[in-house]
Amino acid sequence: MKISLSLQQDISAPELSLKRAYIKKVVETTLRHIETQSDCEIGIACVDYAASHQLNLEYRQKDKPTNVLSFPSDLPDEMAAVLDTFPIGDLVICIPVVLCEALEQNKAPLEHFTHMLVHGTLHLMGYDHETSDEDAEEMEALEIEILAKLGLANPYLEADQD
Template sequence: MKLNLSLQQNFQSPELVVKRAHIKKVVETALRHIETQSDCEIGIACVDNDESHKLNLEYRGKDKPTNVLSFPSDLPDEMAAILDSFPIGDLVICIPMVLREASEQNKAALTHFTHMLVHGTLHLMGYDHETSDEDAEEMEALEIEILAKLGFDNPYLERD
């Protein structure tokens, strides 16, 4: 599996400097963990609170910014079969929200950003945590496993 990554860093912060290589490694690790075989394309945009708020309101009807938004590709399976590289979709990560949550949860900013990247990638691949407790448990277990492969602790453990 090969990953083609399109990255837009519309918002950057000195508290969270993330290299393209890290993002690519995280997404590739997540996709391999769920046994994605085909070459993939993903778009990732790092945005501010205003952009996240606008998109969250427009696409989810929620009048506030959010940490990560996932926009899965809606290509039919038969189209995917003829493409060299399958577009799995786009992620929009709100950097100020990730920084705030990391601080509130006593986590390093890179740790929380990495978790949101894994979380969003799983959403793009059809995983959901809002429809049932069983689905949420499955998604959380995958996140824990993927993050462990990357050398990160369980993000759902309480921090002091």
């Protein structure tokens, strides 16, 4: 399986250095874990508060910025079948929200970004934590397994409180 990545960075943050090779590795690890066989294409846009807020309001009717938005491909199966690479969709990741959440949760910025990338990729592949408790548990378990493959800790464990 090969991953074709389109990466748009409208915002940069010195505390979060993003490398294309790393992002591709995370997406590929996620897709392999859920046994995706075909070559895939994904678009990722790293945006600021304003862009995230506007998209979240427009597409989810939520009047605030959010960490990650997922826009799965709506390409008909007949068309997708003739393509060399399957377009799974696009992710919009709000870097300031990710950095703020990382700070609040006492996590390294890159680790939290990686979690959001895995989370969003799973959404693109049809996983949804908002449909039922069972679906939420399944998605959370997959995220924990995938992040472990990447050498990262369970993001759902509470940080030790003193």
